[in-house]
Amino acid sequence: MSSQLYDEDVCIGMEVPMITKTPTPVQLVKWAGASGDYNPIHYNHFAALAQKLPGIIVHGKLKTSYLCQMLTDWIGDQGNVVKISCQHRGMDVPDHQLKIGGRVTGVFQKDGQNLVECEIWVENDKGQKTVPGAATVSLPTRIG
Amino acid sequence: MALITEDLKRQALAVEPTSTTIDIDKSILVRFLDAVEDKNPRWLGTEGRNREMTVTPALFLSSFMASPRPELPFELEVKDVLDGGGEWEYFMQTRVGDTLTAQTRFIDVYERQGNAGTLVFAVRETVWKNKKGQVVAKAKTTTVIR
Numbered sequence: 001m002s003s004q005l006y007d008e009d010v011c012i013g014m015e016v017p018m019i020t021k022t023p024t025p026v027q028l029v030k031w032a033g034a035s036g037d038y039n040p041i042h043y044n045h046f047a048a049l050a051q052k053l054p055g056i057i058v059h060g061k062l063k064t065s066y067l068c069q070m071l072t073d074w075i076g077d078q079g080n081v082v083k084i085s086c087q088h089r090g091m092d093v094p095d096h097q098l099k100i101g102g103r104v105t106g107v108f109q110k111d112g113q114n115l116v117e118c119e120i121w122v123e124n125d126k127g128q129k130t131v132p133g134a135a136t137v138s139l140p141t142r143i144g
Numbered sequence: 145m146a147l148i149t150e151d152l153k154r155q156a157l158a159v160e161p162t163s164t165t166i167d168i169d170k171s172i173l174v175r176f177l178d179a180v181e182d183k184n185p186r187w188l189g190t191e192g193r194n195r196e197m198t199v200t201p202a203l204f205l206s207s208f209m210a211s212p213r214p215e216l217p218f219e220l221e222v223k224d225v226l227d228g229g230g231e232w233e234y235f236m237q238t239r240v241g242d243t244l245t246a247q248t249r250f251i252d253v254y255e256r257q258g259n260a261g262t263l264v265f266a267v268r269e270t271v272w273k274n275k276k277g278q279v280v281a282k283a284k285t286t287t288v289i290r
Contacts, residue, residue: 027179034172034179036207051224060227061205062180068202069182077186081201085231133229 004076007107007114007139016102016118019070023058025094031062053091060088063098063122063131070100070120071135078140082115086133092124099123102135113138147220147262148255155217156266161249164211168199168242176203197240204232204281210270211246216253220264222289228265230285238280244272251284264289 023031028042037059040047048056064086071081092098099122106117115136122131170188177187180202187200203209238244252267265286272281 021181027181030175030179034175034206034208060229061207064205064229065180065182065202068200068205069180069184072182072186072200072202073184080237081234083231083233084201085229087229088227131229 004078005074005139007116007141010104010107010116010139012104012107014104016070016074016104016120018099018101019066019073020097020099021066022097023062023092023094025056028056028058028062028094031059035059035061037061055093058092058094058098060131063088063092064133066098066100066122067102067120067131067133067135070102071118071137074102075137075139080138081135082113082138083136084120084133085135086120086131088131090124090128090130092122092130096125098125105134114141115139146255147264148253152218153253156250156253159214159217159250161247162211162214163245163247166209166244166246168203168238168240168244170197170240172208173197173199173203173240176200176206199238199240199242201232201234201281203238204234204272204283209244209246209272210283211248213248213268214250216250216266220289224288224290226288226290228286228288230283232281232283234281236274236278236280238274242280243275244280246270246272258290260290262290 032038041051042059102118102120105119108115118135120133120135121129123129188197248268248270251269255262255264267286270283274280
């Protein structure tokens with residue numbers, strides 16, 4: 001968790017502080033219960049194999065939630081996520097580390113809001129960006 | 145030959161939207177944060193801090209936050225149904241104790257040729273409104289059928 005981030009602190013090219021996650025099968029079961037996504041390919045090895053998958057796979061929306069967490073950890077209590085989008089381009093398996101990263105691509109004002117655009121991604125331990133995306137966050141200014 | 149004809153697309157877009165009402169209670173949020181391992185005190189507050197519990201925008205990714213999904217009104221030969229991703233927009237903060245109405249409808253159905261053959265993309269939009277009828281958030285989510 002970070003302290004408050006202000007609009008003046010941000011510039012194009014700045015990295016969003018990375019977080020890492022290593023989701024375990026237990027976490028996938030917790031996510032199934034918390035999200036209501038009970039597709040057995042996420043917790044039943046044989047169901048996953050029957051779908052020609054390498055084994056159980058991490059839920060796409062759990063990975064998107066990690067992207068949200070990275071952003072909200074970064075922007076502090078007074079910042080808000082305005083928009084987030086992503087594509088699920090690759091599958092990830094549990095017990096492998098995921099790097100959740102981002103970079104600032106734009107800083108601008110609109111409708112009285114100080115907005116920051118970022119490219120964001122989930123990268124697996126083979127260096128593949130399996131979930132690329134984009135986000136817009138709003139930030140307070142130091143002047144108020 | 146195209147799988148998704150103009151007529152099938154029209155049929156999909158004419159499917160009645162589905163709707164549901166969701167009470168945002170603390171237990172939903174606690175389970176969600178535990179599953180993600182998100183320990184940010186912003187959401188639940190810290191002991192001794194008297195504050196409203198705001199809801200992480202990630203909660204809107206949960207299928208508990210969507211109305212039952214409308215289904216395509218025609219049969220396709222399906223081997224896999226995959227989550228293709230989506231886009232979420234937030235207009236107002238949501239707090240524990242809020243009651244939201246979620247409405248979901250098809251907004252597009254199209255096909256593309258992939259390495260493994262024809263892929264069908266079904267795009268649904270969900271709009272969440274609060275008790276005052278204000279739009280709190282919107283999502284466009286894509287299901288890939290192959």
